[in-house]
Amino acid sequence: MKTRGRRQSWCQYTGRVTAVVLGLASATATAQERFLIEGIFDAELHDTDSSSHLLSRNDGDLSYVGRVQLWSAYQLSPAFQVYALVEGEIEDASGETESEGEFEQYAIRYTHQSLPSFFIEAGRILGPLTVYSDRHLSSKNPLIGQPSTFLTTYPIGAQIGGSFGKFDYRAAMVDEPDIKPDFLSVEPGTAYRPVLGFGYSPVQQLRFGMSYTNGPYLGDEADEGLPGGSTWKDYDQDVLGFDFQYSAGYLELNGQYVRAEYEIPFSVEDSDTQSYYVELKYTFTPRWYGAVRYGRNQETAIEYSGGLDWAHQEVDFGDLEVGAGYRLSPATQLKVAYRNIQMDEDVALLGGTKNGHALSLQFSHQFDMRSWWDRLQASSGN
Amino acid sequence: MAPGVRNLWVWTLPTVALLGALWATPARSQPDAGASSAPGTLAGNIRITSKLAEQRMRFRLYPDIKPIAPPEEGQLREDEWANIVVYLKSTPALLEAQQSAPAEALEMVQLGETFIPHVLPVVKGSTVAFPNQDPIFHNVFSLSGTRSFDLGRYPKGESRSVDFDKSGVAPVFCHLHSDMSAVVLVLDNPYFAIPDAQGRYQIGNIPPGEYTVVAWHERSEEVEQRVTIRPGQSVELNITVPVEDDEDAGP
The missing domain is CATH 2.60.40 (Immunoglobulin-like)
Structure with missing residues (x-):
């Protein structure tokens, strides 16, 4: 009996400690839902040319894309949440229908209860360097495409973030490069590297940000073509980025600039690249808005052809996308956008200059599955 | 007392009482504007x-x-x-009675990334102010048939107002924070109440x-x-x- 008593008290003690650690002790008396499922459905039509490196779809024939992104979160306690984002996509390519699904994100997030700006999350997270990524979902992206170079990534890692006064910060360790060259013939491998970010907001409508990362950008398949004694992890990218956001009234302005240096096998000098984009959105009426994004990318095409055969060449191109959106409802919108990519010079590594254009139409609808359930219950209850 | 006099009193008192009662009873049932229209x-x-x-869980995929x-x-x-709003559907009597009631100036505050109150019942013709009390931008909008508006982005300390001239439900959102929502319920008359705690x-x-x-x-x-x-x-x-x-x- 004594043993059982001790065990009970130990269990009670452990339970209390666990409750305190998880923040259960501070739960409010109000009943709180602990689970949600939300998502976005996108349907897209694209009419592109047939030879653009970055824009062509379906060999230039009219193509469609259907996409569902579902995210779910469970509140372990007021302080801890686990969440996951699943994406399923179907599209036609060269006359055949292709579909794929993937767990894009899954992580646990801790939010300090009395310091809500402080968070820690670990798992497969959104790449922290590219500030555009926060707006990549179709409900936030005012256009249809994503800016070249600044693509959304989902590395595995952990990050902390927060703010104090007019400053904010993020620090992360992630296993993939957050900025990937658009023209790299080797699939990047996984290796942890730091990502740091700082922000300063002199006034509410303006924020300047700065970010930095350094780490390998090649992958396993490059190892056999490297000088003796070196591995792909010895070839780093060094990325320094600056960004800004400004908004006032019906105007929103976003931009980011990165300068990246790449160590290239058998090359004496590093390859310098620079990319930026500036995006402007203006809301004309409660339902209508227009947006334009222009980016300039001075990248490097890095080609590994097996053996010790490495080549690289500068690729300089402009990327313009202009479009308009119409809100059918607060959760539903229709967008049309025209995108054009122009390369300045002939790029032999890419088989010549490959300019391109795309005309796209996107219907997107954001939903909350709980509200569907509520409506069903309400109608059956009456 | 002579018997005749006594008989007179015997008949007179009940007769007076009866007459008094007859006089009094119809008086109560007579139409009386003040009494019959006493509000309930x-x-x-x-x-x-x-x-x-x-309570719904609040979660942002990208904080x-x-x-x-x-x-x-x-x-x-x-x-x-x-x-919850309890209200009376309008009738001609209610519409007539409310004519003296002035349209109110009301507020729906943005505080802690929340609209406060979450549900705001107002009488048709009212003006609702949307002051931002958060140290971040908000962008209040509604696409409802009751009242469509977009107040743009404005910082802490600023306020924008909207007139609600048509009855109905006007769901209100923030462009910047998709988990912020509220409802302005525009009613035809002021006969409504929100229950207490x-x-x-x-x-x-x-x-x-x-x-x-x-x-x-x-x-x-x-x-x-x-x-x-x-x-x-x-x-x-x-x-x-x-x-x-x-x-x-x-x-």
């Missing part, structure tokens, strides 16, 4: 299901760079009764008559009941939202 009161308790009482602490205790009513409501000054009482909640079908308000009387009417079996009823 409608009061009662609102019962809500436990499911309806659950803001500068998130704001939720409203502190006391700044926001957390009971779900605060999101115990679910008790009261609507006073109601002209006598027959009315349809509506209990409204954004996540429920409207619950309607008929009620008769008699001059100067208080009518007790309890309503369950949404309608359900008693054994399933929550708080």
